[in-house]
Amino acid sequence: MKKFHKTLALALSLALCALLLAACGETPAPQGGAQDSTPADGAVVIKIGGTGPLTGGAAIYGNAVKNAAEIAVEEINAMDGIHFELKFEDDQHDAEKAVNAYNTLKDWGMQISLGSVTSKPCEATSAETYADRIFALTPSASSTAVIELDATADPVTYKDNQFQMCFTDPNQGSASAQYIYDKGLASKVAVIWKNDDVYSMGIYNTFVARAAELGLEVVSDTTFADGNDTDFSVQIADAQSKGAELVFLPMYYQPASLIFNQAKAAGYAPAWFGVDGMDGILTLDGFDTALAEGVYLLTPFNADSTDARTVAFVDKYQERFGDIPNQFAADAYDCVYAYYQACTAAGITADMSAEAVCEAMIAQFTTMSYDGLTGDGMTWDATGAVTKSPKGMVIQNGAYVGLD
Amino acid sequence: MKNLLHNKNLRSQLLTYGFVIVAFAVLQLIAAGGGMSSSLKGMLVPICAYVVMAVSLNLTVGVLGELSLGHAGFMSVGAFMGVTAAISLQSAVPAPGLRLFIALVVGAVFAAVVGFLVGIPVLRLKGDYLAIVTLAFGEIIKSIFNNLYIGLDARGFHVSLLQDRTNLEQGGRLILGGPMGISGIQKLSTFLAGVILILVCLFVIFNYVNSRTGRAVMALRDNRIAAESIGISATRHKMTAFVLSAAMAGAAGALFALNYSTVVPNKFDFNTSILVLVFVVLGGLGNMFGSILAATALTILPEVLREFQDYRMLIYAIVLILVMLGTNNAKLRSLFEKLRRRRREEQS
Known part of the structure; x- marks a missing residue:
């Protein structure tokens, strides 16, 4: 027994020393995957890296992106032409760990990056990709700080090699106001929003600003926050008493489902209007879909669409991972295909350095137009923000129906 | 000699x-x-920050003998105040080295003030009670920063709580935006600065421990009643050690935050406090060299384990358990003791 203890203790201390040495001894030479990067047919293989929360509270987003990107890479590798090798590292939704993960990917030899899945970590990694001249296209980090280089400069300067596949949050607010105005859905509007949530606040601010420009009258403006998000009677009564014909709900679907329920109990039946956070309400457990009848929402992606590519993607995703893909997954799928299109057009080869690829990608993305699951004819300007038209949907008989 | x-x-x-x-x-x-991996290069500054955190907490836990579970709170005070200082001085002090120095000092001073305020109620308690109250203060600090808005424009600083009511003029900048934290930080921290900070902190701690106050603090730790009976003021001496420890944590926070382009209040939560406590316990209470080694090893370890992918954090936890068991093993200790004795005999 004594001997065992000694041996164990020695082994442990040796193990710790070995780990430390291994860490210090790591060389920046691209390691591993030597056999993967030269497939039998001699196709070009580009190394794509990305970071996202695969563990922890935000893991649902990171895993959605990772899964969808894997599907896209598999599909592309089954075709002729450019092939991809994907490596996705966990950042636990933390800026420090995202930078660590990014550096690991750099050691691996990453040539183009999917950035990070969530906004704050992506802000941190985008500063690194900018300094290292590695091109990054994030599927889902929607904050404007991700693409901004210096927000205090006048005019604001942007990182030239950081692009987004998703809308920035503010963009959704103005698009919603425009949509309501264009379709003549209402003239008196109420807004209920969550004032401790960046997403909700970002959409609210631009919605109100755009509504004022268009002459939409915001008659009721009420808020809620974490902790008091179960009783909406005050907000609903305010909207009702001021005669709002439409209630705008820039929020995720859980509080929205309660609002629908409580408004029905109060006998209030305005038109409802949501944004992409509303996507998912029909699959919410225990939710009576009749309550969401007639709800409008503006979202770049919906899994119930009958578009052939979307159906194929949703089927494949569901078969492999057992879930219905969300918007994060669709954005990630689009990112990989956008890279495929850009790399093919630019004639990228496997031995090109990340800097060379970066310059070629900037040239491609600022000029090309891409059709994907989350929109047709997407374009990017030099700031890195995407221009795509959100699709208007309305819920009818428990399903999304596209509006034109 | x-x-x-x-x-x-x-x-x-x-x-x-x-x-x-x-x-x-x-x-x-x-x-x-050119032989260093980007992965290690990227970790150098955080390692320095964690080493400073570990040695400063070791002052509270090892030397002062009080368990503190809210050390990350002081780190966050240093981080946010240090970065705020660095951002506001962006045009006034263009030299990055000097600006980093000012940021570290500002971070340390603010953390020391908070440490003093927290210390007033906390140091009246003993043992487990003190530990729980430090935990609570750590959470309070986090929640304050989650609701604090600081903006800067031509008229000066504007501070508001709960909601952004700073009403900045054109060209003003919202520095700290509540749960959004701080964005667009210029990276100022360097490995050299981190190492200098470590050396300064070690110098302060070693001299403090060997000073009259340091000996009084250790006497209080070992036997409070005996120490008080010979006229040592418990509150005053404990307070100096606690404030010193908070100040160093503040400097570490500023160093850490200035290494990334963004920082959020939730980073400095309970988990970070515990992580630093793990460094201290693993390195040995009162053993500064041990703290340095432990902080370095445990910061690098999760990155080294990346090749295990999904099992990474599980293996990290298992390694942690084994290391704790291993280093605490009486037989292992006696083995080291024997080796040391043998060497001494050989020398003499």
């Missing part, structure tokens, strides 16, 4: 300084030779 080297305290201090300097020199050489 010979006598000096026979002084056990001094020898271990010189060994610690020497280790830090040699490690710095070796790493710089490796980096200059």
